[in-house]
Amino acid sequence: MASQSIVPFIFLLLVAWCSARPLYPLPSRRNDRNKRPLQTFRPFNIAHRGSNGEIPEESAAAYMKAIEEGADFIETDILATKDGSLICFHDVNLDDTTDIVHHKEFANRKRTYEVQAVNITGYFTVDFTLEELKSLRLKQRYPFRDQQYNGMFSIITFEEFISIALDAPRVVGIYPEIKNPVFINQRVKWSGGKKYEDKFVETLKKYGYKGSYMSKEWLKQPAFIQSFAPTSLIYISNLTNLPKLFLIDDVNIPTQDTNQSYWEITSDNYLDFIKEYVVGIGPWKDNMVPVSGNYIETPSDFVARAHVQNLQVHPYTFRNENEFLHFNFSEDPYNEYDYWINKVGVDGLFTDFTGSLHQFQEWTSPFLSREEDAHKLLDKIALLISKFKHA
């Protein structure tokens, strides 16, 4: 009789022993409770696809570099694989930013699909399993950027992206995009009748992302959910109260799900409607301030109208290279930041060059929280006083 009751007991012990984790925190995580919080007193520095001035976009290295350089949020685009894994990748096709063309084993996967009413030919992520995608290597998109990291990094999953943010020594927010949801839902099916948006939110919840904008929970793990498709944003409003951002494409491109024009979705009427679901708008910067002869003109009233509806504005995308800078700024990216932050008054900026934006913000509106600042202040006071003594 005794041996019979011991066996389940021993079994229970084994189970408890295997599943329990150590009682002490891991050495690298000992200061987790005292992580420097997210700054909220100046516009957000959003690392657009990571810091990809040198390193290929959406790679682990690019995100880690962005965190090092001082980003407030790391941004990514979420797409799906054939077997339903969520990955960090911007284009629906692999041709421009991976070495897919060098993989003969996939030569027969080339397809032509219609994406947002345009026929695109190439190798699509939705035709590859995660394992196959992991065998590819990323490359730098722009030829004028550093090519030396081509072939070194692979595509990462949504979960790996999240872990990079959670692993940072300070609080770093995430800014994932529900990308091409119409196309993804056409091509990829999940079990249980779940859609792409459901899996997206599931992943966020799994890692503890929740809470409305500026709530206590949100500040511990900040996140914005962005998308060009308004119905996706409305759909997930029922699943999570994380803040959402509505992205707006160019003037001639209608929304992929509701086929509404740029003019319709930027009207006061529409802003009034969408503000129930989103906390802000993410427009293309050249639509907010029109350009002529490579000089910017008078800003449109868009930012003003958005702010009136209590909506934030996070324009995209700021890049340092002079071909992206209008002549008003004398080819100086800092002048561009100055204009958008101080004259136009936006609430966040998507930039490829996290370090430059961070440096600009540190020089013009720095943190006042450190001891070295206190000592510098004392030095300055002494200097001021000494001038009077001599006089």
Added chain:
Amino acid sequence: MADGVISVEKIKAFWHSQVHDPDKWDLNKKLLRAVGLFAGSIVLMRQYEQPTKRKAHKGGAPPMASPSRSVFPFIFMLFLVGCSARSLYPLPSRRHNGNRQPLQTFRPYNIAHRGSNGEIPEETTAAYKKAIEEGTDFIETDILASKDGVLISFHDVILDDTTDIDEHPEFIDRKRTYEVQGLNRTGYFTVDFTLKELKSLRVKQRYPFRDQQYNGKFSIITFEEFISIALDANRVVGIYPEMKNPVFINQRVKWSGGKKFEDKFVETLKKYGYRGSYMSEQWLKRPAFIQSFAPTSLIHVSNQTDLPKILLIDDTTTPTQDTNQSYWEITSDKYLDFIKEYIVGIGPWKDTLVTASNNYLRKPTDLVARAHAHNLQVHPYTFRNENQFIHFNFSQDPYREFDYWLNEIGVDGLFTDFTGSLHQFQEWTSPLSTGERDANRLLDKIVFMISKFKLKKLV
């Protein structure tokens, strides 16, 4: 005899300093006017005395001839004094010239390379004025000569790349091929055009990726016009002219009296009162650096002026145009030891100071260290904002490049096309303290710091 010669020189120098120095001349003309009036009034008084005296003596009609004869020279002298003397009061725009903000000397020099030419075509009045507005310490120019010996501000020996010479059919027959620094160049050369002809041309932006909207609006300026832009600024702005291609110029252009390009160059500077050794009182009032790739030209002008000189150093494969010395020779310790008697610094091409590979900077060479050991300043050229000119280490960020060169390499001045960016960087990281504004900001900071403690207590 020797003594006599020296005193003549002294007299000449004295005359020069009294007449050609604007400050002294201000004083002198006032004195002249006063003397003229005094002398004139004495003569006038004597004129009116004489007739009454004669009347008293002879009792007859006073002869009119003698007063009028002595009045004429008096009137003539008054005329002379009246015309040569200028107004007693300073011009309204110059009233504060005595209190101009002086040159900053506590941080590396911001040298506007050919003016601020990110948008505006290089070496134009507008580019220089923009540079001054943007906060430059020195405006830089390259001096060449026209056919009739006038010194102009222009960089290339040929007009093709930065002017609309192609659109002037009247000059179509002026195209030539000359050898310049060992290379055959074909084009329209400045030395084949008179100043008047050059003035009929219009300048254009050199780089196609820069703003083209100012093409055709500005003309070439002379050295004197360049100098007047600096003198006219509302703070002290230095000049940084280069004796450009002196070997070529002296071959093609002849001046009277056996004078050479370098002589005319220094003459112009002296005419406007530029003199004094580096950091002397006179120099600080009118700062200037003379630069050149040709060491013999710099040595030649050392006898004529003690203004500070900078030896420019070309690429590693280009020998000096006058002495045919290699890069390695002129950057050796031995040469620096020799040339430091004549110059205060060197101006190398920045990619020779820190070599680059695959568009990444490698370790610096020791040239800056050795130059500094010889007490020579280093002013590298040229810093540009466009990403094609910025190495990958800097993430296409010109401010990071400034940071590296100023804080890690420790150079003493920077030639840049983008004056505003360098000025902004320096203001943000090593600002001139402005007294009251800083004091108020400090008070705000202190209050902020204290308030944090107060809040904690309440909690």
